[in-house]
Amino acid sequence: MRTLDLAIISESNVFRQRAELVGSLFTFECMTYPSDEAFFMESNLFKNVSCLLFDFCKPQDIKDITGTLHVARQVSPASYILVVCNKMSTEEMDMAISAGASRIITQQEYYDSSKPEFVLSQVIKSVFVPVKTMDLVEGTTPTFPLYHFMPLNRRFLKVFNTNSMLTKDFLTKFSNAGDLYVQRESLDLWQEYTSGYVAKDSAEALQKSRQKFRQLNESFLSLALLVSDRSTPATFAKGKELYSHCEKFSADLLSSLLDLEDPWYIISSSAVGDYGSIERAPAVAAYAGFMSATLKVGSPTEVMIGALLADIGYLELSPSVAAKLRTNRTHEMNAEERMEYQKHPIFSLNQCLARRLPLSNNIKEIILQSHERVDQKGFPRRPRADKLLEEAMLVRLCWELDQQCQGRMGERKPDIREIRRQFSRAAMNEVGNYNPRLIVKANSVLLPAVF
Numbered sequence: 074m075r076t077l078d079l080a081i082i083s084e085s086n087v088f089r090q091r092a093e094l095v096g097s098l099f100t101f102e103c104m105t106y107p108s109d110e111a112f113f114m115e116s117n118l119f120k121n122v123s124c125l126l127f128d129f130c131k132p133q134d135i136k137d138i139t140g141t142l143h144v145a146r147q148v149s150p151a152s153y154i155l156v157v158c159n160k161m162s163t164e165e166m167d168m169a170i171s172a173g174a175s176r177i178i179t180q181q182e183y184y185d186s187s188k189p190e191f192v193l194s195q196v197i198k199s200v201f202v203p204v205k206t207m208d209l210v211e212g213t214t215p216t217f218p219l220y221h222f223m224p225l226n227r228r229f230l231k232v233f234n235t236n237s238m239l240t241k242d243f244l245t246k247f248s249n250a251g252d253l254y255v256q257r258e259s260l261d262l263w264q265e266y267t268s269g270y271v272a273k274d275s276a277e278a279l280q281k282s283r284q285k286f287r288q289l290n291e292s293f294l295s296l297a298l299l300v301s302d303r304s305t306p307a308t309f310a311k312g313k314e315l316y317s318h319c320e321k322f323s324a325d326l327l328s329s330l331l332d333l334e335d336p337w338y339i340i341s342s343s344a345v346g347d348y349g350s351i352e353r354a355p356a357v358a359a360y361a362g363f364m365s366a367t368l369k370v371g372s373p374t375e376v377m378i379g380a381l382l383a384d385i386g387y388l389e390l391s392p393s394v395a396a397k398l399r400t401n402r403t404h405e406m407n408a409e410e411r412m413e414y415q416k417h418p419i420f421s422l423n424q425c426l427a428r429r430l431p432l433s434n435n436i437k438e439i440i441l442q443s444h445e446r447v448d449q450k451g452f453p454r455r456p457r458a459d460k461l462l463e464e465a466m467l468v469r470l471c472w473e474l475d476q477q478c479q480g481r482m483g484e485r486k487p488d489i490r491e492i493r494r495q496f497s498r499a500a501m502n503e504v505g506n507y508n509p510r511l512i513v514k515a516n517s518v519l520l521p522a523v524f
């Protein structure tokens with residue numbers, strides 16, 4: 074029996090097409106069903122369905138909706154259940170959540186924003202988390218399976234069974250083949266394994282940094298899911314809790330990066346964010362925090378939080394704008410799309426404020442100024458150069474640097490040292506983009522003595 078990525082349950086062609094588009098974008102295995110009964114009849118054909126997508130856009134009694142959700146939860150207990158509805162009161166949403174829905178989005182969010190892309194990519198593809206082969210130790214018997222990503226058919230293949238012994242041949246083979254993956258549900262076991270087996274003293278700091286990176290990444294993604302979720306209005310406390318996790322893990326990650334000889338390598342090879350749109354934020358935050366601490370520009374934790382949240386407004390962008398962003402085709406945006414894209418720092422701040430995240434004034438400005446330039450040709454507000462925060466410019470610099478470092482899943486990553494050198498040269502030669510004082514400072518870390 075196989076696992077299905079996405080079951081689309083709707084009688085509407087338009088609804089199904091929207092979901093199928095997301096499915097093809099992320100190469101999900103999808104099945105469509107015209108009714109809930111049709112799905113329930115066939116649900117036993119699958120070992121698991123990662124996500125059930127229900128169309129409740131047509132007005133119907135909340136009792137019918139909760140009835141369907143109860144059955145769905147029973148027949149598919151491990152699935153993420155995403156509900157799309159036209160209008161629901163707070164009480165009705167609470168009832169739907171209690172009946173088994175994992176999240177509810179409005180019809181408008183479904184068609185006009187890129188939330189379906191983010192939520193579905195998170196709950197389906199992020200079932201697998203990349204880990205480093207070099208953190209595995211020969212002769213040990215991990216208590217979790219390991220997977221390999223096959224770029225050709227874009228599927229995950231199990232290559233190691235629970236409680237088998239790791240052999241030298243296996244480790245050699247996969248250290249040449251790129252990252253391995255564990256299932257998200259095995260992450261705790263992986264953390265336990267890596268803290269129990271420290272390969273060599275010199276590897277300990279690297280391993281610790283990777284662990285901290287993963288923790289920050291997990292908290293950030295949970296925060297992003299929550300911040301963009303309007304179906305659970307009474308969760309301000311949860312938002313605060315996740316935010317304080319992000320603060321703590323940012324500080325932890327930074328202190329372990331500062332212990333490393335080459336933090337650039339760890340961040341650029343961190344393998345976060347190959348899916349979707351905002352997932353590179355932890356890497357940008359890590360670069361920016363490291364540079365802020367080393368160059369003494371602002372408070373490193375504030376810079377990291379600003380970098381994490383600066384693009385959270387991407388989730389409000391329309392599917393066409395988001396698709397062009399994801400595939401690096403911003404130059405193909407028409408005037409209207411460009412205007413929408415250029416508002417995203419404002420969307421980001423508004424989303425955080427709507428969730429009452431306790432942001433300092435500095436963090437708010439870092440978010441708002443994350444695309445501003447000294448020649449006032451940035452966006453969205455174009456303040457005078459003397460009003461620009463160096464911290465915000467640092468975040469943009471790291472975001473641009475990271476854009477150039479990104480390798481796609483299954484492909485070899487570009488060499489970060491070469492990218493740093495090229496980036497520094499381009500920034501020095503370009504007038505009006507960054508503050509020249511900041512670039513001179515930045516070069517002291519972008520261009521280390523080895524060049």
Ligand SMILES: [Fe+2]
Nearest residue numbers: 383384443444
């Ligand atoms: Fe941005």
